[in-house]
Amino acid sequence: MRTSVKIALLIVAAAALIALPIVADAMGEKAFISLATRALIYGIAAASLNLALGYGGMISFGHAAFYGIGGYVVGILSFHYAAGEPLFGVIPGTNQLLVTLPMAMLIAGLFAALIGALSLRTTGVQFIMITLAFAQMVFFLFVSLEKYGGDDGLIIRRTNAFFDFNLRDRETMYYLCLALAALVLVALWRITRSRFGFALVGIRQSERRMAAIGLSTYRYKLVGFILSGMGAGLAGALTANLLRFASPDMLHWTKSGELMIMVILGGVGTLFGPFVGAAVFVILESVLASWTANWQFPLGLILLVVVLFTHGGVQGFVERIVGRRT
Amino acid sequence: MSEPILSVRDLVKNFGGLKATDHVDLDVYPGEIHALIGPNGAGKTTLISQLCGELSHDAGEIRIDGRSIDDLSVAERVHLGLARSFQITCLLPDYTVLENVALAVQVRSGSSFRFWKGARGDRALVAPARSILEQVGLADRADRIVANLSHGERKQLELAVALATEPRLLLLDEPMAGLGSVESGEMIETLSGLKSRVGILLVEHDMDAVFALADRISVLVYGRVIASGAPEEIRASDAVREAYLGAGEEFDEGDLAC
Amino acid sequence: MTLFVEQLLNGLQLGVMLFLMAAGLTLIFGIMGVINLAHGSIYMVGAYVGCYVFLQTGSFLTGFAAAIAGAAVTGILIEFVVIRRLYQRDHLDQVLATFALILLFNQGVTMVFGLQPLFVAMPSFLSGSVELFGGLIYPVYRLAIIAVGLLVALGLYLLINHTRIGMLVRAGSTNREMVRALGVRVGLLYTLVFGLGALLAGLAGFMAGPILAVQVGMGEQILITTFVVVVIGGVGSIRGAFVASLLVGVVDTLLRSYLPGLLRQVMVGPEADALGAGISSMGIYLIMAIVLLIRPKGLFPAHG
Numbered sequence: 001m002r003t004s005v006k007i008a009l010l011i012v013a014a015a016a017l018i019a020l021p022i023v024a025d026a027m028g029e030k031a032f033i034s035l036a037t038r039a040l041i042y043g044i045a046a047a048s049l050n051l052a053l054g055y056g057g058m059i060s061f062g063h064a065a066f067y068g069i070g071g072y073v074v075g076i077l078s079f080h081y082a083a084g085e086p087l088f089g090v091i092p093g094t095n096q097l098l099v100t101l102p103m104a105m106l107i108a109g110l111f112a113a114l115i116g117a118l119s120l121r122t123t124g125v126q127f128i129m130i131t132l133a134f135a136q137m138v139f140f141l142f143v144s145l146e147k148y149g150g151d152d153g154l155i156i157r158r159t160n161a162f163f164d165f166n167l168r169d170r171e172t173m174y175y176l177c178l179a180l181a182a183l184v185l186v187a188l189w190r191i192t193r194s195r196f197g198f199a200l201v202g203i204r205q206s207e208r209r210m211a212a213i214g215l216s217t218y219r220y221k222l223v224g225f226i227l228s229g230m231g232a233g234l235a236g237a238l239t240a241n242l243l244r245f246a247s248p249d250m251l252h253w254t255k256s257g258e259l260m261i262m263v264i265l266g267g268v269g270t271l272f273g274p275f276v277g278a279a280v281f282v283i284l285e286s287v288l289a290s291w292t293a294n295w296q297f298p299l300g301l302i303l304l305v306v307v308l309f310t311h312g313g314v315q316g317f318v319e320r321i322v323g324r325r326t
Numbered sequence: 327m328s329e330p331i332l333s334v335r336d337l338v339k340n341f342g343g344l345k346a347t348d349h350v351d352l353d354v355y356p357g358e359i360h361a362l363i364g365p366n367g368a369g370k371t372t373l374i375s376q377l378c379g380e381l382s383h384d385a386g387e388i389r390i391d392g393r394s395i396d397d398l399s400v401a402e403r404v405h406l407g408l409a410r411s412f413q414i415t416c417l418l419p420d421y422t423v424l425e426n427v428a429l430a431v432q433v434r435s436g437s438s439f440r441f442w443k444g445a446r447g448d449r450a451l452v453a454p455a456r457s458i459l460e461q462v463g464l465a466d467r468a469d470r471i472v473a474n475l476s477h478g479e480r481k482q483l484e485l486a487v488a489l490a491t492e493p494r495l496l497l498l499d500e501p502m503a504g505l506g507s508v509e510s511g512e513m514i515e516t517l518s519g520l521k522s523r524v525g526i527l528l529v530e531h532d533m534d535a536v537f538a539l540a541d542r543i544s545v546l547v548y549g550r551v552i553a554s555g556a557p558e559e560i561r562a563s564d565a566v567r568e569a570y571l572g573a574g575e576e577f578d579e580g581d582l583a584c
Numbered sequence: 585m586t587l588f589v590e591q592l593l594n595g596l597q598l599g600v601m602l603f604l605m606a607a608g609l610t611l612i613f614g615i616m617g618v619i620n621l622a623h624g625s626i627y628m629v630g631a632y633v634g635c636y637v638f639l640q641t642g643s644f645l646t647g648f649a650a651a652i653a654g655a656a657v658t659g660i661l662i663e664f665v666v667i668r669r670l671y672q673r674d675h676l677d678q679v680l681a682t683f684a685l686i687l688l689f690n691q692g693v694t695m696v697f698g699l700q701p702l703f704v705a706m707p708s709f710l711s712g713s714v715e716l717f718g719g720l721i722y723p724v725y726r727l728a729i730i731a732v733g734l735l736v737a738l739g740l741y742l743l744i745n746h747t748r749i750g751m752l753v754r755a756g757s758t759n760r761e762m763v764r765a766l767g768v769r770v771g772l773l774y775t776l777v778f779g780l781g782a783l784l785a786g787l788a789g790f791m792a793g794p795i796l797a798v799q800v801g802m803g804e805q806i807l808i809t810t811f812v813v814v815v816i817g818g819v820g821s822i823r824g825a826f827v828a829s830l831l832v833g834v835v836d837t838l839l840r841s842y843l844p845g846l847l848r849q850v851m852v853g854p855e856a857d858a859l860g861a862g863i864s865s866m867g868i869y870l871i872m873a874i875v876l877l878i879r880p881k882g883l884f885p886a887h888g
Binding site for chain 3: 053059061118119121122124125126128129130132133134136137140141143144145146147150253257260261264268294296297299300301303304307308
């Protein structure tokens with residue numbers, strides 16, 4: 001679609017998102033704000049996955065690992081802060097958001113580096129299975145740590161401190177997530193259009209061709225994978241703050257599946273698609289769950305239909321109606 | 327006589343019991359076009375795959391500028407100046423013609439780890455890319471998506487992308503395959519224009535092109551080089567005639583007229 | 585010593601079950617190029633159908649037949665309705681479509697059977713234990729599982745290496761396009777292979793019934809372990825699946841039985857147990873990592 005139309009849509013969307021809490025409050029639907037916050041956080045996770053998957057062609061079925069690690073970093077740092085004893089005897093716990101968020105991204109990125117370094121030695125079906133397997137390994141690792149809740153997960157008594165803001169307040173948390181989502185969007189926009197992105201998308205189209213022009217594809221895929229893991233870690237850290245809870249569910253392989261569903265619902269390899277997909281997923285889950293306890297059944301049906309019969313998810317659908325592919 | 331850019335000694339590749347490459351010796355000097363011909367199934371593409379690094383050879387040596395490249399990956403060989411065009415085109419289908427070449431320019435410049443500034447509009451990439459497109463005659467197709475190109479245009483693009491890597495040695499795998507006579511003529515012109523700058527190993531079936539372009543010809547049959555020398559020698563060679571006729575290929579005097 | 589042999593046999597039993605799953609999965613990957621996450625669901629269907637029938641009729645053999653039939657039918661149905669459309673699609677679509685199937689099956693089974701696990705007792709003619717050499721007392725049922733598994737392995741070996749269908753399977757594993765180009769009735773071959781894989785999965789599920797819990801989600805746990813086996817063994821290779829499944833089964837079992845005990849030497853009881861359980865769970869993935877480092881394509885890659 002034409003650039004002017006795109007910009008107009010963007011401005012409208014931004015305005016709507018900024019006004020959302022006020023409108024929801026006025027309509028007496030405060031719960032909607034939490035829903036929107038979850039959608040924004042999932043959007044960050046899905047958009048990060050999309051960098052590796054949609055742009056880089058790496059079908060990672062293990063991104064829940066990075067998402068969950070982000071959450072657990074917040075939880076563990078909080079635990080040690082509250083207990084007053086440092087982690088491994090050296091690293092002090094902290095409750096500062098400005099420390100926990102970067103730490104979450106860093107540790108998630110580290111795991112992504114390790115898992116990616118091994119997994120990217122393979123391709124295709126093997127790669128998918130290996131990322132799933134390693135993520136499962138991370139799941140077992142954290143579940144076995146009784147100190148941090150084991151099977152039951154880790155309760156975080158207080159949200160992180162961020163200057164004088166109270167992150168328990170629905171609106172404040174929403175605006176924080178909105179701001180971070182915008183930052184992530186801008187970062188992804190620049191990265192995908194940069195020389196790195198230019199090469200990465202080339203790799204997705206044909207590794208053989210990229211090698212033939214002199215690019216050692218492994219390191220580019222690894223960097224893409226690491227960046228993608230860091231973004232997922234950020235989302236996990238925000239989730240831990242939102243729920244005040246780091247749960248093993250965040251690491252479960254079904255979470256990886258959910259992130260992939262969001263990516264495909266919104267449109268693989270597009271900038272806004274993952275955010276749209278996350279919103280659709282969160283709303284769908286909410287609506288379906290209110291009808292039946294077995295909401296995963298209609299979700300499965302919808303997913304099956306979308307995969308088998310549409311191409312390009314929601315964004316592709318919209319673009320076909322509004323104009324040609326850009 | 328200067329040193330060869332490409333020097334292949336005693337190259338061997340076996341697939342089970344099949345000798346795909348049977349003790350092949352080959353040289354390409356800077357500024358020459360060395361054509362490699364042979365009946366179908368002779369092992370020409372297998373040889374190219376070994377030279378560019380996609381396939382590992384079982385024995386023998388491959389040298390670029392006297393330096394052994396036996397252990398180097400495909401990408402590393404490209405950095406030493408080796409470029410290859412594919413017989414069945416292997417391009418980036420979602421990118422435009424210009425983008426395919428610009429990306430090769432970018433990789434050549436080694437600047438792919440940049441994360442902020444936009445790549446597609448960058449003059450440092452686009453300008454050299456456009457000039458290469460001019461050379462091969464694709465300038466007016468610059469903004470076409472590769473998926474929408476004709477066969478001949480894709481072959482031209484293959485050459486353009488190979489040129490963008492600033493090669494010293496070009497391995498061209500049937501650049502004429504599937505081209506009509508006008509397009510073939512253009513390709514022949516482009517290739518002869520390149521001669522002074524690079525060494526070319528040209529694998530081809532199109533005999534008109536081969537005899538128009540080649541400084542030397544080697545004939546590959548069942549993985550062995552049965553003859554190698556100036557075009558006139560090859561034309562006159564009984565062994566070559568037999569190989570082609572024996573394989574059922576027509577190779578009479580009429581075909582040899584340039 | 586007898587404890588060690590007992591654990592070794594347990595590991596063999598687990599390995600043989602994994603082989604039943606991995607053989608089908610690796611064939612489906614290798615020949616059809618499709619990644620099928622719903623394989624675990626077929627295992628679950630086999631368990632539920634077979635055990636339910638066993639409970640209703642009291643006959644283990646009837647249950648056995650029902651499990652195999654149910655799994656095969658489910659497999660063929662899935663192939664016809666969903667998998668068939670995925671052969672030409674990219675892996676992402678295959679992953680998501682078969683993930684959708686998992687959701688459908690898990691919820692479907694919950695809707696029919698509820699959330700309570702199904703408990704089946706061992707059939708009387710297979711219950712009890714026998715004395716093996718060295719005074720080791722070992723359950724008959726587990727020995728039966730090992731026997732069945734080894735028989736299946738032998739059967740598959742004969743099928744793959746000594747029949748025409750097996751030849752097609754081997755050819756398809758190494759070069760899918762060529763088999764198609766040769767005009768083989770690929771559609772039929774695919775359906776047969778898929779059905780065979782489903783049958784084996786259902787068999788594994790049914791046999792697991794008396795010793796594991798028959799519950800929703802049982803498929804996914806074994807599925808991921810099966811993936812590890814397939815990766816270690818090499819995609820498309822039955823021989824690889826056999827070696828890797830026994831390796832994984834034995835290592836996993838030995839780790840789980842000995843590691844917590846070892847950890848108790850240096851740690852407090854419950855923490856040692858939890859950590860021991862956790863690290864044991866990670867063991868097979870670490871093996872997978874090591875194999876990937878030295879042989880990225882697995883121990884016995886089928887493709888050249």
